[in-house]
Amino acid sequence: MSGKPIASPIPEVWYPTLSFFMLSVGLALTAFFFIYEATTSRKNRSLSMELITGTFASIFLGFGSLFLLLACGVYV
Secondary structure, three states: OOOOOOOOOOOHHHHHHHHHHHHHHHHHHHHHHHHHHHHOOOOOOOHHHHHHHHHHHHHHHHHHHHHHHHHHOOOO
16 A cells, blocks of 8 residues: 655645745835824724734744745745
8 A cells, every 4th residue: 555645735836826925915014003003093993803813913924934035945
């Protein structure tokens, strides 16, 4: 009984495109977060808005970094 080779669910050709897209979205969300923090007074800030924006920025930057490493040939 021979085993099936392990393959990525996403084609390797898409790695650079996914990396660029996800890093761009993550950096845009990060910029929005910093602008929101700098321009909103302490009384008007929303903790849920900060957590949601920070969470999505972190997710997009994390997956973008992963796909960048995969596109460069560093298999993690």
